[in-house]
Each structure stands twice: as structure tokens, then as C-alpha cells.
Amino acid sequence: MLDANLKTQLKAYMEKIRRPVELVAALDDSKGGRELEELLGEISELSDKVSWSRGNDARTPSFAITTPEADISLRFAGLPLGHEFTSLVLALLQVGGHPPKVAPEVIEQIKSLDGTFEFETYFSLSCQNCPDVVQALNMMAVLNPNIRHTAIDGALFQSEVDERQVMAVPTVYLNGEVFGSGRMEVEQILAKLDTGAQEKMAAKISEKEPFDVLVIGGGPAGVAGAIYAARKGIRTGIAAERLGGQVLDTMGIENLISVPYTEGPKLATAMETHIKEYDIDVMNLQTAAKLVPAKEEGGLHEVVLENGAGLKTRSLILAPGARWRQMGVPGEEEYRNKGVAYCPHCDGPLFKGKRVAVIGGGNSGVEAAIDLAGLVAHVTLIEFDTQLRADAVLQNKLRSLSNVDIITSAMTTEVLGDGAKVKGLTYKNRNTDDVHEVALEGIFVQIGLVPNTEWLRGSIELTERGEIVTDMRGQTSLPGVFAAGDATTTPYKQIVISMGEGAKAALSAFDYLIRLAPAETPVLEEA
Template sequence: MLDQNLANQLRQLLGNLQRPVELLTTVEPGATDKVSQDTLALCAEIAEMSDLVTAREAEGDERAERSPSFTIRAAEDHASAVTFAGLPMGHEFTSLVLALLNIGGHPSKAAVDTLEQIKDIEGEHRFETFFSQSCQNCPDVVQALDLMATLNPNITHVAIDGSAFPDEADERGVMAVPTVFHNGEDFGSGRMTLEEIIERVDTGAAEKAAARLAEADPYEVLVLGGGPAGSTAAIYAARKGIRTGLVAERMGGQVNDTMSIENVTGTSHTEGPKLAAEMERHVNDYEVDLVKSQQAVGVTTAEQEGGYHSVELASGATLRTRSLVVATGASWRTMGVPGEEEYRNKGVTFCPHCDGPLFKGKRVAVIGGGNSGVEAAIDLAGIVGHVTVLEFMDSMRADQVLQDKLRSLPNVDIVLGAATQEVLGDGSRVTGLTYQDRATEEVHELELEGIFVQIGLVPNSAFLQESGVELTPRGEVVIDERGATNVPGIFAAGDVSTTPYKQIVVAFGSGSTASLSAFDHLIRTSAPADQSAADTAAGTKVVDAEDEPTDVADTVTSK
């Protein structure tokens, strides 16, 4: 069932089990379908890898609601259990491994206070998550809910492969993954962190978190954003031994949505979620105050605030800092037409890798004829029934090799000069769209089940609109070669800025540049009077402009 490499890795990891684990299979008697047979084979193979793992057929009340499926539970007290309906392979294999380890007593790496908060959650919470094996965002949600079910007997979780249960997915209106149901009701779609889920389930969690953050001392460098630019900026600041904070709505940022990365020098190939996890681990190697699942909604500059830049968070908390690095990245650009928001995750989606398997055999449209749009259409053509590519301009913008491949596919139509007008639906899901032929102004209607939007990115800079920080007409933060904005002490890096090339390696470099420039700013300016004494007491030397080293370049160069 598992290739030799995966089998060897899993066998080694199972050596961390501290208590017996049972795998209970629920498969219909005599079932010969591939998923059922693979479920039995997978559980049997895992059981052979460790003396602490046994596999057997579930009996009576032990049987899961769906077949084929299997439940992982603690063999001794049955207190901890999670269920996989369908096969947790592809990106979900890591979820399977972590479920085995967590239920087998291997401690989670989540923060201690987070683990205690999970244990204290009251009430009954039944979670179901629909995933696809090709979805890179699904594992975060599946693993978060599996951990919660492992730690709290009031919480249960079933992870369901949508391709193995297409009728149920269709009946419940699942048109994007991950889609989570809580006690039978729609809980949400898309990537969610453990902290975000806890906040929604644990009443008052948001208020508690805001209160803790509000009590934080001012930072010397505060970074907004946890992608390549933000993570690098935080690492460079922390290496200087100064008080550093990082606020991230989602660690890794857009990197999480990238399937294959082959242009990071020194790493011939990696995947987005893996790189995002490695960046977070690297940040945690240093003394960085990591504030996750928080979003900046406003900035007040030091000139207005009396010495400190202030960042207001969506939770209501306010953080203060002497210097600020904005590295909030960018988000998918939307079409801005009627029906788009109403049917988001109900047929309108932005991730062909994640959601493509849910549209098997169906008709879909891809909006956008650039590289991302054409690549999406090529991928989808191997899964769906038919793809229509709608390009606003009169010619395709994708690389010629991609265009040639697209035009060779028999189930793809290309419409040029097409302006999407409206997303159509029946109230619960997409049924089609209308577009206008820009040459003739004639309006056409397409019958569809899915719409994949691939028209570029928009900078995440709305929270700076009232700050006085200069933005371009399209919302990019204007910076100079040092990453400095027009506001002293505020810097920017990565895709949110005017850095010309939106690439991961460019973001790494711009993050370090902005952070080093922020440090340079600190040594050239005096700390506010109310913090100087505290900094001195804490052992942090505050260097006034008059005490500036002769060669500043030596000060800001890091090995």
C-alpha cells in the first residue's frame, strides 16, 4: 500500500508511541471497491510496523457511520479517537501520522496554554471535515480538529475524503475543501488554524486573547505578516537581540497555496505547506513573540501616537512598537461581479489543486488567461468534464508553451475578449455565468458547476489607508531601496510592497533588507523616554544618534 520510503518513515515515527493504539475498520462485507480494499490494506500494514498498534474489524457500536472508514483510538481507555472516512493519503498522510502519534501518547508541539484551553472546552462538539488528497490547506484543519478530539472527550472529528463520498458531498453542498461541519451545521470553508477554531468554539477566547495582547510591552521591531518576507524580517531582528514581535493571520502566507516550489536556491524541490512549516520552525528558534491568527486593521504612526507606532488588531488589542515592518503579502484578486461573493465556496473558488477533485466530470470555467489561469485549466482538464477559459484581453498572456498545451486538450474551449458580468446560481450553488463579448457587446450565458478565478493578486494593505503611509493606486506600499516608506520607522517588504518581482526568494531578500533597515533606524534614533529605563534594566542598549558607531554598515551586517 505504502511505497518503501513512506513505509520506512512511518515505521521510524511509530517508535515514538507511548501507549497501545487500535485501528478499527468499517468496511461492508465482501466489498471489492478499491477504497475499501486499500483501507483494509493500509490499516494492516500500519499494524505490522509496531507492537503497539493493532488492527481489526469494528463490531456493533464500534462501527463508523460511513463505509469504508477506520477509527484510530487509544486501546486502553478508548478516550481518544479520530476517524478517517476514505483514505488519508496525498497531503493528508501527515494527518494520519500525527493522529497515530497523538493518540499513542506522543506530546503535541502546540503551545501549552493552547493545549490546556482545548481540554477546558465545554459542551458537545461533533466536527466533520471534507478534504481532498490534493488539497494543501486541508491538513492544517484536519490536524487541528484531530488534536482537539484527542485531548477532549467532548469533541469528535471525522475527516471525509470528498472523492470517496461524492454523493454525500453533493447532498451537503460541499463545493470547496476543506469544508467543516460542526454539530451538523456549516462551520466554514477554507484554511483555518487551530487558534481560529478554538476561538470560535470557546466562548470568550477572543476577549481573553485581546486582553493578553493589550498588556504586552512595546516592541522594538514589530513585523506584520508570516510569509517569506515577514518570517525573514522577524529572524533578522531577533538575531540582533532586540524585542521582536510577529503578527500573522496565517503563517506561511501564500506559500501555503503553492503546490510545487523549484526555484529556491539550494532546495531543488519542496512544497508550499512544507516550506511554510519550516519557516515557522525557524522563527521559533529565536526569541520572537509570535502572535498567530490575528489581523491588523489599522496603524497609527509614532508622530501621531507620541513616540510609538500603534497597530490595532481585529481582536480589539493594540500593539506598540518603535519600528514596524509591513509584510502582509497579497490575496487573490476577485472579479467584482454580482453573485461572486454569494457563491464563494459554493462553486466559486480560487484553488484548482484543492477543489478540482470535487468537480469531477462537471463543467467549469477558468477566469484568466495568464500563466496561473492556463496552468489551472490544464490541471482541471484531466479531472472535470469540460473547461472554458475566459480571457478579458484579445490575446492570451500565458507562456507560449502553456498555450500550446492548453489548445491541444480536447475538452477545453478558449474565449478571448470576454468580460465576466455575473455569477448565476440557484441559491445554494453555482449554475453558470454570463459574459460580454467585448468586440460585439453581445452577452452570452454559460451553464457551469464551477468557476475558478485566476486573475492575479491584490496587496493586503487596506489597513494602511488612514495611516499616512504612501500607497500606489493599486495598493502597493511605496518603498525605497532600503525598504523604507515615507513614514520614519515604518518599512515594508514582499508582495505588499513595490518590490518589482513577486517571488519567494525576492521576498526573503526584501524581508531581511527591511529588518536591517529597521535596526538601522533604531540605532539612529532615541527610544521614547518612558521605555529607555525599562530597556536599560532589561539589558538592551539604546544607542542615540550621537553615539552612532563610525561604520553603520558593520552594525547592520548579519552573518
């Protein structure tokens, strides 16, 4: 199961295990059962502190990771390979006594949770967002005996997925009821379990002194802006809904100069590591709700967060990024995560052997159709324009696939369902106005991005599309407020461009501050 290089790496990690770890497997005669037996055997051979044995469970193949020295209930149903291999490694280490890398206050909050918490997480091995949820709940199960967690490979337990009508991953159940869907970090999970956590966080944030530069947004533009500002030695803060931004939803990245290939979550982790090397006040999982501009030039701008906290700053860099654009048709919102999806890499395996549609004929749409064609029974690609807009090489690949239909000059008009899940869609032929119905089980929307700027309307100049208007220096219509990234009028929404624009905005903010600063308020001169 594991190649020599992976075994060497895993053996090095497992040297950190401090106490006995027992792997108790419920196996069957399926291919998955045989592969799991082989995997557990290989893992147990790498450390004298790890052993495995056979046991029983309602789900097979599956295995529990536990220790005789603590009350821990943590189980994987399926083979945690692919993106989930890191989840397996961390579970082994943490059950084995290696401390998790989270803030002490988070650990105490987990340990203090009272009640019974039976979590089940459905994941797919190709989902880049699933490991964050699996790892967070595994860690919570290690730290608190009241918390139990089972991570379930949806592709391997397809009948269970169908019965519960799971159509998006990660999907988390708590005590048999849906708890949440999509990427969640441990702080978000705790906020849902501990209702007083948000109030405490808001109070703590509101007590912060004004920043010299405050960055809103944790994507490539925001991280670059924060790093470049901090390098000037000025007081820098960054408030982000999620550190990493939309990069976390990106599978393969092949055009970041000097990095031939990486994946979004890996790049996001690298950005987070880089930002921690500087004296930057990182406020993750914070959503901006309102901008209150300074009353006079040189005054303090204020950003009010969704939790009610207020952050004040002498200069501001807006990098709120963008999100997937929705079709805006009847049924789309009703069947979101019930067949309507936006991440083919994450949710594609849940539609194995089924019929799906991809909406959008650009590079993202065509790439999604190609990927899905290898999993599902049939793909119907629907494009509004008269022709596909993807690169020729992608179009040629798509047209070579026998289980793909391409429909152009078509406008999707409605998502159809039975109240619980998607059953099809209707589209209008833009040449004849004829309306057609397509029977299917899944719809993947790939029609571009919309900037996250609704909260800025009325306080700063925006285009009709909601983009922040900037000049060549990243300056907005408000003195001392700069912007960068996908939410601005800068053309070509690319990671490398966002990074450069974020750095430029920080340099512009610094230039603004040194020209504004009174003599009694020293600001470091540029080196």
C-alpha cells in the same frame, strides 16, 4: 500501498507509541475498501502496539483510531494518503499517547470545553490546507472525550458531497451544521467555540512592552524581516494573520534558489521552524486593523489589532502580503464556496466529471485549467485580453487538451446560480458587445492579487492599486516605517524577492534605530 522507504520512516515514528492502538475498519468490496484493508494491514505490521479488526459504520470504507485506555472517537472515511498521510501518522501517535506539539494553555483550553461536539471535515487528497484542519480536530478529539471527529475524503464520498452541496475544502460541519470553510488552525477553532478566548488574548497582547522592531505579516517577507531583526539582538515581534502567508496556498515551488522543488506548506513549516530559533515574540492569528503613526520622529508607532489590542514599536516593518483578486461581478460573493473557488488544487477534486470555468489567462489561470482538465468533464478558460499571457510552453500544453475551450477578449459579467450553487456565468464579447451564457458547475478565479492594505489608507502613502510606496531601502512615507513583499511597489511578486526585501527592510530598520537611539538606550552595534 506503502513503499519500503515510507514503511521505514513510519516504523521509526511508531516507536513513539506508548499505549495500544486499535484500528477498527468498516470495509466493502470496492477498490477503496480493498486498498484500505491493505493499508491497515501494513500499518499494523510495523508495531506490536497497533492492531486492526473489522467493525461497522455508516460510511464505508472508513476506520476508527482508538485505544482501550481512553475514550477517543476519531475516524477517517477514505484513505488518508497524499497530503493527509501526515494526519494519519499524527493521529496514530497521539491516540497512542505521544503528546501533541502545542502550547500547554491550548491543551488546557481544549480539555476544558464542555458540551457535545460532533465534527465532520470534508477534505481532498490534493488540498494543502486540509491537513491543518484535520490534524487540529483529530488532536482535539484525542484530548477531550466530548469531541468526536470524522475526516471524509470528498472525492470518495461524492454523493454525500453533492447532497450537502460541499463545493470547497476543507469544509467543517459541527453537529450537522456548517461550522467553517477554509484553512483553520486549532487556535481559530477554539476562538469560535470559546467566545471569551479573543478577549483574553487581546488583554494579554496589550500588556506587551514596546518593540524595537514589529513586523506585520507572516509570509516570506515578514518572516525574513523578523529573523534579520532578531539577529541584531533587538526586541522583535511579529503579528501575522497566519504564519506562512499566501505560501500556504501555493502548490509547487520550483524557483526558490537552491531548492529545486518544494511545496507551499512545507516551506511555511520550514519558515516557522526557522523563526522559532530566535528570540522573536510570535503573535499568530492576529489581524491588523489600524496604524497610528508616532506623533514625532523617534516616537512609538502603534498597530491596533482587530481584537482591540494595541502593539507599540520604535520601528515597523509592514509585510501584509496580498490575497486573490475577485472579479467583482454580481453573484461572485453570493456563490463563494458554492461553486466559486480560488484554489484549483484544493477544490478541483470536488468537481470531478463536471463542467468548470477558469477566469484568467496568465500562468496561474492556464496552469489551473491544465490541472482541472484531468479531473473535470470540461474546462472553459476565459481571458479578458486579446490573447493568453501565460508562458508559451503552458499555452501549448493547454491547447493540446481536447476538453478545453479558450475564449479571449471576454469580460465575465455575472455568476449565475439557483440560490444554493453555481449554474453558470455570462460574459461579454469585448469586440462585439454580445453577451453569452455558459452552463457549468464551478468557476475558478485566477486573475492576480490585491494587496492587504485597506487598513493603512489615510496613514501612509499608497498607490491607486493600494500598494505601499517604498524607496530602494524599503522606507515608506513615514519615518521608521518600512515595508516589504507583495503589498509594496516592488515589482515582480516572487517568494525569493519577498525574502530579500524583508531582510533589506529589517537592516534599514536597524540602521534607523542606531542613528536614532539616545545614549542612555543602548542598541547593539552591527557585527
